[in-house]
Amino acid sequence: MRYLTSGESHGKQLTTIIEGVPARMPLLKEDIDESLLRRQKGHGRGRRMQIEKDLVDIVSGVRHGYTLGSPISLVVRNDDFKHWLKIMGEEPIEDDAKIRRVVSRPRPGHADLNGALKYGHRDMRNVLERSSARETTARVAAGAVAKTLLKHLGIEIVGYVKEIAGIKAKDNVELTMDERKEISEASPVRTLDKTVEQQMMDAIDQAKKDGDSIGGIAEVYVEGMPAGIGSYVHYDRKLDSKLVGSVVSINAFKGAEIGIGFDAARKNGSEVHDEIAWDEERGYYRKTNRLGGFEGGMTTGMPIVIKGVMKPIPTLYKPLQSVDIDTKEPFNASIERSDSCAVPAAAVVMEHVVAFELAKAITEHFTSDSFPQLKKALDEYREEIRCF
Template sequence: MRYLTAGESHGPQLTAIIEGVPAGLPLTVEDINTELARRQTGYGRGGRMLIEKDQVQILSGVRHGKTLGSPITLVVENRDWKNWTNVMAAEDVADKYKERRKVLRPRPGHADLVGGMKYHHRDLRNVLERSSARETTMRVAVGAIAKKFLSELGVMVAGHVTTLGGIEAHLPEKISVAEVKERSEASEIRVVDPSVETAMKELIDRTKANGDTIGGVVEVLIGGVPAGLGSYVQWDSKLDGKLAQAIMSINAFKGVEIGMGFEAGTLPGSQVMDEIQWEKEKGFTRKSNHLGGFEGGMTNGEVIVVRGVMKPIPTLYKPLESVDINTKEIFKASVERSDSTAVPAASVVAENVAATVLANAFLEKFGPDSFDEIKDAVADYKEYLKNY
């Protein structure tokens, strides 16, 4: 399965084309809109979320509630486009519109300056419109299809916030993916630990009042994945590597951990490796899950655990020092509409990005054509694993 997204933050619409979704998968616009709505929630979001109420249109690849096996086209209109029709017009416009909302003062930490240098742009809006996190709208839309595919195969995906601005949430030692999903959905911060929610909200409020932003860490759990997805044979077939790359590709993400992650480098092997056991009803399992569901680049049947760290959003309402690209004078950086934090929303993006990688791994192993055939193949494979 492969996909491309297109569209600018203040352009007329966002688009995705997905190829490789098997035929016969039940799919409705509600399946996708549910995920799009989740992405727009979360304490600390800014004014853009009050304007955009993202709703998808399915323009191809689905008929009568089921996928056809042909490319799927998804479109989400930008409601704010009406305020940007001249500034973002595709056709040539008068100079007065070209000067309107022109960006000459790059924001530290954003793609503005380097993108302008790379593509020879003298108006950095040409960069920020595409590098905006608004692009994740379509990655969530694609992920919604992947999540639907996985759920039909008995796979559950849940995301939550583990750290926000240095405040850590504590995950109970034994908690199911379903319970993580239920608790995070009930929280405005998407934390499973209610004891820290008030402190996190207060920190967000103080940060906003100071014109600043904060980052954090999100975690995605994926349960119901059989052993043997991915491969140890080549570097680019290792599934944990693909998952790490996908998480790192999310806007403002600066690091990835799987399972115990960097802590594994501080402990002896006896406290890191997951001992193997066997039960007649389950087959081979592990006594622990320090390695986050992966061994040798392959799933091992345990819950997949992946975390990503999101830096604070670069757009500050008390902007940092920058340099005008024309005059080379020192100025305060440009200010665009922004959030004080998007970490809760980022957990939703991470869920859907991870789901897309896992769905692709299923398709690689069990075939891309018919969803009914895939279901049967997965069921047979799970039975084989129990009897191995």
């Protein structure tokens, strides 16, 4: 499985093309729309979420509710494009900087300057329109297809917020998957800890009032992945490495950790590693899950737990200083429409990029031309390793 996305933040549409999804898998428009709408929620979101109503149009690869095995094309149209036609249209226009709304002042923390240097763009709108987090809409659409595949295979996944601006949610290891989904979905900041919910909202409101932004930590939790997915043989086949890479590829994410992560450096080995046990019903399992469902680059069969660190959004309403690339004079960086905190939405994005990597790993491990074949192979494998 693989996917490509295309489209600009204020362009006509965002497009996702997914290849390698097994044939004869149930897939409905509603499966994708639900994920897209979840991405738009969250306390601290900006006006863009009020303008756009992200709904998908499946334009290929699905017939009568089932995948065909051919590439799946998904389109999300930008309702706001009608206001940006002159600025973002593909037809040539007179070289009028006012019409084009030329950006020559790069924003610290964005891709603006580096992208302009790489591609030679004097108008950095050519960079910021694609590097915008709006692109994550297309990635969530791809992840929604992957989540559907995983769900039909008995693998469930959910993302939620662990921390915003230093305000930490307590660990809720005793919660079931259904409880994690229900509680996080009901929370304006997508946290599982009701006691810190208002504090997080207050911090977001204060940042907005100050013209500033704040970041945080999101966590994704997965149940149902069988043991042995991934590989210890080569570095580029280690599944935990692929998950970390997918998380850090999300806009504004600067790090990831699995299980207790960096805290393992501060503990003794006896406090880090998970003892192995066996029973007839479960097969092999771990008494604890400090390593977050991975050993040796492979799944252990325990829940996968991965965290991602999102920095504060760099677009500020009290902008930082920058340099105009035309005049070389110092200026305050330009302002684009933005959120004061997008961690709740980023938790949804993270959930979906992780889902895609897991679905990809499953389809690589088992025969996957058709979904019934894939499901049969996985069911047989689960029974095989249970009795091993």
